[in-house]
Amino acid sequence: QSVLTQPPSASGTPGQRVAISCSGGISNIGSNTVHWYQQLPGTAPKLLIYSNDQRPSGVPDRFSGSKSGTSASLAISGLRSEDEADYYCATWDDRLKGPDVVFGGGTKLTVL
Amino acid sequence: QLQLQESGPGLVKPSETLSLICTVSGDSISNSTYYWGWIRQPPGKGLEWIASFYYSGNTYYNPSLKSRVAISVDTAQNRFSLQLSSVTAADTAVYYCARHSYPRGATPGLYYYYFMDVWGKGTTVTVSS
Numbered sequence: 001q002s003v004l005t006q007p008p009s010a011s012g013t014p015g016q017r018v019a020i021s022c023s024g025g026i027s028n029i030g031s032n033t034v035h036w037y038q039q040l041p042g043t044a045p046k047l048l049i050y051s052n053d054q055r056p057s058g059v060p061d062r063f064s065g066s067k068s069g070t071s072a073s074l075a076i077s078g079l080r081s082e083d084e085a086d087y088y089c090a091t092w093d094d095r096l097k098g099p100d101v102v103f104g105g106g107t108k109l110t111v112l
Numbered sequence: 113q114l115q116l117q118e119s120g121p122g123l124v125k126p127s128e129t130l131s132l133i134c135t136v137s138g139d140s141i142s143n144s145t146y147y148w149g150w151i152r153q154p155p156g157k158g159l160e161w162i163a164s165f166y167y168s169g170n171t172y173y174n175p176s177l178k179s180r181v182a183i184s185v186d187t188a189q190n191r192f193s194l195q196l197s198s199v200t201a202a203d204t205a206v207y208y209c210a211r212h213s214y215p216r217g218a219t220p221g222l223y224y225y226y227f228m229d230v231w232g233k234g235t236t237v238t239v240s241s
Contacts, residue, residue, distance in 0.1 A: 101161035
């Protein structure tokens, strides 16, 4: 059971806009910034969005992130076949035993 | 260009200690303001953070693994290591090392700013007799 909750799957057709949610609590998303990672099949994760809504150099502006309260969202517009991948949200969780990094369970995006 | 490369045995027996090395090129572990860490991914499952450290500061651990995890740093070889003791089949996974960076304008060292911006390709470890 992941600390952060993501839908296990999402889908869309080329050109569509899809959104992937990430729900947490006060000690994690409610207190810290959220980051998103894309994992293409058979490869290592890649940073997609950091600090809620910032794109690293080289990430297309089709990808955007947002955060509100204890939830965050990743949006992909103009969906393309190469966007088919697993997407993970992550943040720090300020627990009593000490801070730690928590991931969502991941969302498998299928481009129909 | 920063690169991270994981290495270690691909097969470990149950109850033994898993030992992995992450070799860093393109940056110095000791002269930086970054965190460095380990993450794993069991077959067909999601990402699980193991531990991260700041060279001149704290080390943070996944509470569920903390009693079995040790992190060490070899500055001469510019690499860091993971040791996971008393392994079981549940520790079978792809193990990644990663650098954590911080956004421009943020104060270096404050953990809550950091995100994993560069990852190694991963190494597969199977626990089996």
